[in-house]
Ligand SMILES: Nc1ncnc2c1ncn2[C@@H]1O[C@H](COP(=O)(O)OP(=O)(O)O)[C@@H](O)[C@H]1O
C-alpha cells in the first residue's frame with residue numbers, strides 16, 4: 500500500500516532535472532522529511548543494457564528498446580519505489596514512465612499504449628515537467644556539460660519528444676519553465692511541492 504509521496508522529474512535532456520532534484524531533496528530533508536533520490540534508467544542490469552545503446556541506438560528496434568525500459572522500470576518499482584513509498588518516504592525520481600511515452604513514442608511506439616502498459620507503476624502524486632526548447636537543451640549539453648549529444652539527444656528526435664511531452668494532459672503534471680536561473684527554477688519547484696505536501700498533510704482532495 501502506498502503511503503509516501505511520489506514525485507517525478509520529467510523533461511527533455513538538459514532541462515536541469517539532475518540539477519534540481521538534489522536541491523529539492525536537501526530542502527525537504529532540512530524540513531524533516533525522509534527522502535529517497537532515484538533515477539531511470541537505473542544502474543541495474545536493464546539500465547546497463549540501455550546505457551550501452553547511447554552511442555548506437557540502431558542496434559535494437561523501437562519495440563525492443565521499449566521492452567528494455569519497461570523491464571528496467573518494473574525492477575525499479577519493485578526494488579526501490581514501492582518499498583520506499585510503503586515506508587512513507589518522499590520518492591524523487593529523475594524520469595519515470597512519461598519519459599517512455601515521450602521518447603519511445605517519438606521513436607514510433609504508440610504513447611497511449613505505453614501509458615496503458617504501466618499498470619504496475621504507482622501513479623505519481625506530482626510530475627514536475629521541466630520545459631525548455633530543444634535548441635537550449637542541446638546548447639546546455641554541449642556548452643555546460645561539455646558533452647557531445649548521444650543518440651537519444653539528436654535535435655530532430657528531441658523536437659518530437661518535446662512535442663509529445665507538451666501533449667500530455669494528466670492532472671499530476673505541473674509544467675516548470677526551465678530557462679530561468681537555477682535557483683529561480685528551484686523556487687518554482689519548491690512552491691509547487693510545498694502546496695502538494697500541505698494538501699496531503701491536511702488530507703484535502705485538491
Ligand atoms: N537553470 C539553469 N540555467 C543554466 N544552466 C543550467 C540550469 N539548470 C541546469 N543547468 C546546466 O545545464 C546542464 C544540464 O543540466 P542537467 O541537470 O544535467 O539536465 P538533465 O538532468 O535534465 O539532463 C548542466 O551542465 C547544468 O549545470
Ligand SMILES: Cc1cn([C@H]2C[C@H](O)[C@@H](COP(=O)(O)OP(=O)(O)O)O2)c(=O)[nH]c1=O
Nearest residue numbers: 512539540568594595598599602603651652
Ligand atoms: C527513462 C527513460 C529514458 N529515456 C532516455 C532519455 C535520455 O536521453 C536517456 C538517458 O536518460 P538520462 O536522464 O539522460 O540518464 P543518464 O544521464 O543517467 O544517462 O534515456 C528513454 O528514452 N525512455 C525512458 O523511459
